Amino acid sequence: MTRSPDTPLPPPHERRRLREAGALTRARLAERVGVRPGTVRAWESGRRSPRGRNREAYAKLLAALAGPAGTAGDAEGGAGAGALGPVSARQKEEGTAVVTVRLEKPTRRGAVVPEASAFAQAPPPAAPRREPVPDGHEGTAGLTPAQAFDALYAFCAPALVRQAYLLTGRRDLARESVERAFQRAWDRWPEVARDPDPAGWVRAAAYEWALSPWHRWRRHDRRAEPPPPDADDRALLDALLRLPPPYRRTLLLYDGVGLGLPETAAETEASTRAAAGRLTYARESVAALLPELSDPDELHRRLAELASTGRLRAAEPPEVRGGSERRARFWTRAAVAFTVALIGTTALTLRTAPTRYEPPVPAGETVRGVPPRVAPGPLSEERRELRDRLREELPTGPERLAPQTR
Secondary structure (H helix, E strand, O other): OOOOOOOOOOOHHHHHHHHHHOOOOHHHHHHHHOOOHHHHHHHHHOOOOOOHHHHHHHHHHHHHHHOOOOOHHHHHHHOHHHHHOOOOHHHHHHHHHHHOOOOOOOOOOOOOOOOOOOOOOOOOOOOOOOOOOOOOOOOOOOOOHHHHHHHHHHHHHHHHHHHHHHHHOOHHHHHHHHHHHHHHHHHOHHHHHHOOOHHHHHHHHHHHHHOOHHHHHOOOOOOOOOOOOOHHHHHHHHHHHHOOHHHHHHHHHHHHHOOOHHHHHHHOOOOHHHHHHHHHHHHHHHHHHOHHHOOHHHHHHHHHHHHHOOOOOOOOHHHHHHHHHHHHHHHHHHHHHHHHHHHHHHHHHHHHOOOOOOOOOOOOOOOOOOOOOOOOOOOOHHHHHHHHHHHHHHHHOOOOOOOOOO
């Protein structure tokens, strides 16, 4: 019995380009194929390859996007059979963890943030495609580190600012968190550029800074900011801020950004079961305050609306890179100055320190019974005669001390 060949698929970077050309987010494409957004991310990065009915539906969708009329509407028609067909074996395996948290739908519409999974294989939509660089000509083509950083910043920063606002409820802190995260990324750019998910690296750094407990001790963070103008938005933001930070972060990643449960657990450094428990508790807490948000799709839509009402703008990429370089120069100079001061202090200590042991001077003690010191009075006649006789006879007289032999 011969086995039919698999349906051909374009290369991973071409899959990403076709999806962006069709104005489809990763979560939207995953919904139409019938998989999770994390699965689509793995397909586009080349870590995994689709199989079976998912491969056929994915191939039809990409073929529709690659056609002359490759729009989002055409793509939906090409993937309709795969999205509405029977559940695949992979979906059944991934659905077991979802059932424990009572998630009726494994995927959600869209995402607050369309982010790149790997920069080298998924450039932002505005960046032109780069041809492969031949060996020995690495300096003649490709992006410079500054250009690559600016492209990643322009693609991720605006959405990250809105996410940080949902986490903190403070606009200034949201901008600061994103800027600090990208400054750290620029300081460690070789590491970030080689990371399979640069956008995830920056997002994790921004979330960590935004949720740091040390901000409560800063004076300007104690001032209250004006709430959103709409009453429903104020109620939702208040419900989010009442959640503990880990639960708030889990809810935003799953119901806002659109990550799958395993990816959410990995980014929050928790087990899948713990992430599922946090998600369930966060949803129940929000639904207790706002019953109309018990539906995950409605909660996702409201989170997107609340994030858009902040009218937040990120700084320009050169400004962020300049701030990172200035901070690096400051700490470098501070380290050099501290080292010079330490060396000078050590040299001065070696120069002035004693070379031998000097016993410490004991503390004085009070002695009782000593008569007071008085000035000597005049000598009597007898004592004057004794003094004169001693002065005359002691050096040359018979009373001179001399050794005696026996």
